[in-house]
Amino acid sequence: xxxxxxxxxxxxxxxxxxxxxxxxxxxxxxxxxxxxxxxxxxxxxxxxxxxxxxxxxxxxxxxxxxxxxxxxxxxxxxxxxxxxxxxxxxxxxxxxxxxxxxxxxxxxxx
Amino acid sequence: xxxxxxxxxxxxxxxxxxxxxxxxxxxxxxxxxxxxxxxxxxxxxxxxxxxxxxxxxxxxxxxxxxxxxxxxxxxxxxxxxxxxxxxxxxxxxxxxxxxxxxxxxxxxxxxxxxx
Numbered sequence: 001x002x003x004x005x006x007x008x009x010x011x012x013x014x015x016x017x018x019x020x021x022x023x024x025x026x027x028x029x030x031x032x033x034x035x036x037x038x039x040x041x042x043x044x045x046x047x048x049x050x051x052x053x054x055x056x057x058x059x060x061x062x063x064x065x066x067x068x069x070x071x072x073x074x075x076x077x078x079x080x081x082x083x084x085x086x087x088x089x090x091x092x093x094x095x096x097x098x099x100x101x102x103x104x105x106x107x108x109x110x
Numbered sequence: 111x112x113x114x115x116x117x118x119x120x121x122x123x124x125x126x127x128x129x130x131x132x133x134x135x136x137x138x139x140x141x142x143x144x145x146x147x148x149x150x151x152x153x154x155x156x157x158x159x160x161x162x163x164x165x166x167x168x169x170x171x172x173x174x175x176x177x178x179x180x181x182x183x184x185x186x187x188x189x190x191x192x193x194x195x196x197x198x199x200x201x202x203x204x205x206x207x208x209x210x211x212x213x214x215x216x217x218x219x220x221x222x223x224x225x
Binding site for chain 1: 114143150151152153155158166200202204212213214215216217218219
């Protein structure tokens with residue numbers, strides 16, 4: 001069954017703007033991960049946030065986690081054309097493989 | 111020094127044929143996976159192998175059979191291919207830590223087209 005649901009499904013922004021993507025999930029988790037998939041490529045891990053963490057940074061990426069609302073957000077600051085990709089959240093709930101959402105397709109226009 | 115590799119990258123075949131996709135990881139991980147990504151980009155897990163044992167087998171047709179000759183390899187064999195099998199198949203691996211799966215590393219994908 002689907003766990004993570006990303007929102008929006010598609011997002012188009014100008015280069016230099018910030019991009020925010022959201023992920024909602026249904027059950028308790030151990031960690032939540034964000035992945036990027038460039039067109040025609042495999043998924044690449046971006047960042048992992050554990051259930052006892054509220055915010056995490058990695059370069060231009062900022063991830064927040066609100067376990068009370070069962071939601072997470074991925075913020076990409078000062079976006080670049082190279083950030084154009086699909087972004088997936090995935091939840092880890094113990095003894096089961098990661099469950100991926102349907103992804104947000106981000107287009108950054110130069 | 112590729113972490114997770116898959117072959118072939120592209121596979122075009124006729125309905126009814128049998129085909130295999132190979133996957134190898136050199137990360138020393140103990141768990142490997144096969145995913146199917148459909149045309150809508152929905153990523154669905156098919157199989158998970160931990161220490162050569164199948165631990166999760168989602169409701170995929172028994173025409174699909176994973177085979178793991180050793181910890182570093184997880185191959186996917188598909189019998190009697192059907193049109194609906196056309197998709198991109200991804201192999202991935204991860205390390206179990208305290209019975210939790212951490213970061214998954216994905217292969218580049220195999221694009222299967224059944225005619």
